[in-house]
Structure formats: C-alpha cells, structure tokens
Amino acid sequence: MENDEQPEIIVKFINETGGKKLSEKEKRLRYSVRVWKKRLKRRKVIERRKKHIRRLLQGKPLSLHNDIKTRVRYNDVRAPEDFSFLTNTEETIDFLNRIESYFNKRKQVFVVLKNVKNIDHSAITVLLSLMYKFRVAKIKFNGDFPDDLKVKETIVDSQFFRKLLSPMSSDMGNDYTMTKNNQIFARANTIVVSEMGEKIMEESTKTIWGERRICKGLQKTLIELMHNTNNHASRSEDNQEHWWLSVNHDKENKKVDFYFVDYGQGILRSLERKSNPKIWNNFWDNFKKMIDLGSEQKVIECLLNGEHWSPEQRIQPYYRGKGLPSIKDSLSRGQISDLQIITNNTRSEVDSNNFIHLSKNFNGTFIHWKLEKNNENKIWNI
C-alpha cells in the first residue's frame, strides 16, 4: 500500500516510530508522559486559581474570606443598566443568553445587578423563569442587589427571591400572592390553570374600576398562553415547560400590566421542530412556501392572523393554531391593550402591526399586554 493512501494517523505513527512497531515498554512510557502532562496542566490551573484567590483576599478582613473563596467559583454575568425586556430588548436578551450558555454547560452563575439603573417586571419575570431552570437542574447560582435603592425595592417587592427560593411543589398553580406594594407574581407548572384567572381578574379589575368586573378577553388570553406553553414550548415530548406570569398593578394610573413568559424554545423554533415529517408532514417547509416568506417576522404576522390553519392546506391538524389569532381578536375587540410578543428573533408590536427583526435570539416566548380603563368589561355576575 502506498503512503499517500494510508490514513493520516497511520502515516504519523510510521513517521514517529520510523516504521517500527512500538514495544510494550515504549507504549507504557508514552502513556505515562501523557498522564503527567495532564496532571501538570491541572495543577497549573489550580495554582493559578489559588494565586487569584490569595490576591483577592489580600487586605480583606478574615470574616469575609470564606465568602470570597465561594464567590470565585461563580461566573459573573452583568445585567444591562436598563434592564427591561420592553425598552432594551436586545441587550436584555444578550444578558439572558449569556446566563443560559452557562446553564447549558452546567456552570455556576453570579448575576451582577449592581449597576442596574432601571428595571421592570418584564425583565424580572424572564430572569425568574431562567434562574428557576438552574434550581430545577440543581446548578448553583447567586447574585447581588442593585446599588440603586428604587431598583432594589422593585425586585424585593416583586417577590422574586421568595418565588425563586420557595419549596418546589407540584401544586404551584394555586400559588397567587399579593404583596404589600400591590405587585404580584403568580407561578404555575406546566398545565392550564383556568381557575387562577378568577382571582387575577378580581384583583386587576378592582385596581382599574374600583370593583370586580368580568373581562373575558383577559381570561381567554391567559388560557391560550398557558395552553400554548403546555402544547408547544417544550423541546422534548414531555410538555414539561413552566410558564410564568407576573401581574403588575398601577393603582395611580388605573392599569394592570401582564407579563407571561415561557423559557421553552420560542414560537418559530417550535414550528421548525414540528417540521419533522413524521409528526407534522413538513409543516415548516410547506408553511414557508405557502406564504412566500420574506422573513420570520412575516411568519409571526401570519400566525396571528390565523392564516396557517386553513383545512385545505392540510399542513397541521385543521383544528389547531387558533390560540394566537384569538388573542389578537381580543386586542381588536378592545378587550386587552398593548399586546407585544417577543419570541426567537422577532419582536411584534401587535397594536401597530409592527414586526421587528432582533439581532439576538430569545429562546422562549415573552408576551406583554395591558388591561386599562377603556377595555371592554362587564358586571360581575358569576
């Protein structure tokens, strides 16, 4: 056999040994060298880390030494100064993606909030949903508080830490708590908890109209979103993705903001996954052809308009895909306001029919809407 026909590894072996076969002694020697090189490398890393810790400890009181030693094991991820999913979407996504990359490598994370100057519930809700994944996966995480007192107060009042650190139980769906500053977090597990809507509706409408009112669009929106998470968010077939809901009462301006998040795979990636021919008969490819796609933003627009489920096209079970259009209908009928959807690389301001391409990909679905005085409501008669 000619030299150039042989695999590279064999050629290398022949060159190194001069064509001779290695003796057992030589093999053992080479193996030992490899092991020692590895050990040496590891020892250097440990030494470097120790040196780094020694430097950090220099001049610090003894009482802080343990804390500092623990802190070094975490990977710092700094939050943007304007920490908001709505007003600073791309930077916030970038921050969350960095945290998620550590999650994927099962590395510990220290969330640095120190420099945050502005925060809102959109960011807190998404951060909560992501950090909860660390907790479920038993990966350690930690963080600091913002220097800005107002920002710190917003986080504390949101009950972020209480929710994040409370015992995990299977009946999280019934958990609905009102805090002293009228800001609440509700968290549920993977299923549709329609009865939760009653309590949320009671409290929200009291904030807006001073009494209990029925807002059917609110209940519809909640059910559709929980249903979507249950059916489509999970990357596996077990439908085990959590949804998170944050409700923010603004008594002064008589309005209530809702933030719904699932840290699943996002609407667009979910469609791609379903392009598996066994499951959805090449749904994604057919869909792209069908609407002559210019962009993924167009896909979201079509989904909201319910243009993908016509029975004639037979691209998915004909009775599916009505959730997003019905949420849009609720908006059109004035039952909810200011509907915004951020998923994968698309931000949709549905009110104004504005679909924006994002340079960063958000691996999940974030939805914001508002309930305010001019929204449709009915007397509480149930």
Next chain:
Amino acid sequence: MEYIKILIAKDFSKTPGPRYKKEGSFSAELFLEQILEKKFTDILEKKDKKIIIDLDGTLGYGTSFLEETFGGLARKYGADKVSEKIEVASKEEPWLLEDIKSYIEDVKKQS
C-alpha cells in the same frame, strides 16, 4: 320541540379550561365525558328533542375548549347530527356562535 338546557357556568365550571384532561382542569374532554355526550346520545334518536348550550356566565373560553366540545362531538357523531341537535346561545360573546359554527363546518369539510 323540547329543549334540554345546559348552562356551562352552572352545570360544569365558571372557568372552563383546555382541550384535554391531561392539559389541565375543567377541560372540554371532561365536559364531553361528564355532561354533553351523555345528554347528546340520549336525544340522538328522538326527533322532538334538542340541546341548548348557554355559554354565558363564565369568565371566558379558550378556543380549544370550544373546538373540542363542538368539533370533537362532530368528529365522533357527525357534523350534521351536531348541527341538527345542538343549539348554542351567548348574549355576552355573540361572536362565539360564528366560531362554533365554523368548527363544525371544518369537521364537515374534513370528512
């Protein structure tokens, strides 16, 4: 004509939920199983009886609940039978009547 009335808010739940039982509480599957299907099969062969379903009095419906209730029944017993034997009423959300009609029509187109 004799009408058998079902008021979802009173007879089933004021917070109807998802499509299937595995997806959450007060599902359409449960509603069909516990209430509607039994009543529907009872009157199926009786010419002088109909069911009227009143949708009012709840907090609101997800599309899946309504589709599985009416579309699901039509898939099992035929769209014509469902249109013939069931009437739907809603003063609070009249547009739901059109939606339900389209769910049953879709089943008809599929079969």
